[in-house]
Amino acid sequence: MIEVTALSKHFGTHIAVNNLSFKVDSGQFCVLVGTSGCGKSTTLRMINRLIEPSQGQIRIKGQDVTTLAPEQLRRRIGYVIQGVGLFPHRTIHQNIATVPRLLGWKKTDIDARVTELLTLFKLDAATFAGKYPHQLSGGEQQRVGVARALAAKPELLLMDEPFGALDPLTRELLQDELLKIQQLLGITIIMVTHDLEEAIKLADVIAVMDKGKLLQLDTPETLLRHPNAGFVQDLVGGSERPLRLLSTKQVGQIMTKLATLPAAQPVAQLPTIAASASLRDAMALLIWEQAEQLQVVDDTGKPIGQLGLHELLQQGARA
Incomplete structure (x- = not known):
């Protein structure tokens, strides 16, 4: 479980996140959605202390994240960004093995984990392990980026617009794969997107943000059926709501x-x-x-x- 309580971040006179509070249960997929500049990515970066909050508290499984050294905390949290961020001069095997090596895993355990993850993401280990990032397609690189984030079996996965730069077909395929893997591993995920359709498809709960504030936190179906007046109601759309509701059920x-x-x-x-x-x-x-x-x-x-x-x-x- 992750709890965010009264979290705020000030950049000079600008308030990027304003008194934000929410809870994500273990194993849940939570998506933060809203327009650009609403504070979604800042919130994500405060969770793993890439940005320090001006005030408030973040607890993961009851532990205040400020009681841990930042590097120790980040080794417990997987982090995936839109640009993937793979090391260009390291092989795919070396990229995925980064955190397990830092944690002192045995080579045999690292090799087994890399093979396991490549197989999970439908990348043949014999073919891909020795390749370099530039030899992969955008979709393949994104798969490796998520695999690297999962390599050390983190308790929490943070994802910041992970599929935003991909073509629609590749994006949909990776969304489907991510859902299957999340259900298989039971990992807690907090993801940022500006795409409501993506949020509806992936999320157990959706947090709608605007101007640094949390406006509504609900399941996709509740959000669509009972949106709060104003920004949330405008976001979910009037005429499009029936079709979006059809996306919430199988x-x-x-x-x-x-x-x-x-x-x-x-x-x-x-x-x-x-x-x-x-x-x-x-x-x-x-x-x-x-x-x-x-x-x-x-x-x-x-x-x-x-x-x-x-x-x-x-x-x-x-x-």
């Missing part, structure tokens, strides 16, 4: 299970969608296929249910 959550369906239409004739896909993806597929029903499949491709246009419209109408 197909498997509202599908009709196969065993309860009448045999009105052979399942094989329906377009298929994964149970883990969002309802927004389901709506897009229905429109593309000009269909009214979808066949829902599990991770192995086995049919497990159906989802119809009527159920999707009901979900969107609740906005």
Whole structure:
């Protein structure tokens, strides 16, 4: 658990963060969202003491971060930035191994961890471990950046606009990978983005900031259904809210299970969608296929249910 209490940061007469307080439970994915200059990145940098707060307190698992030396604290926290920040003259293996080496891990343990992480991020260790950052694509470099941040098994991962410079397709693929890895490892993540769509897709809780203040902290669905008046309401959008709400749930959550369906239409004739896909993806597929029903499949491709246009419209109408 991480607790931020009455945190403020002054740069001369400018207040970048003003009396900010929030709590993120262990294993949660929290996204800070807001316009440029609202204090998101400053908050992130105060958590790992790249910037010292003017006032307030930050506790990680009950421990005040100021009781630790900055370098000791940062070795417990993974940090990923938009520009990746890989060491250009070190191999991918050496980049990922940076913090474990500083912590004095055995070489065999480091090698095993590097291989484990490269495999986790779908980068073949035999192919990529000996390469240098300039030999990788932007998406591959970003994967390595996240792998390096996770190398020493940190209790907290901070991410500052990690996918902002990537093309939309690569960005979406990395978002999907990050979600799977976060669920697999159970790590606590605090991420900064200006993209509300990204926040809705990734977050367990979203913190909306403006002018250094926290305006609302809620689950994506609650934020969309009950936005606070003013900036938050404008941010989530009026006409776009029904579509954004469809992004907060997965197909498997509202599908009709196969065993309860009448045999009105052979399942094989329906377009298929994964149970883990969002309802927004389901709506897009229905429109593309000009269909009214979808066949829902599990991770192995086995049919497990159906989802119809009527159920999707009901979900969107609740906005």
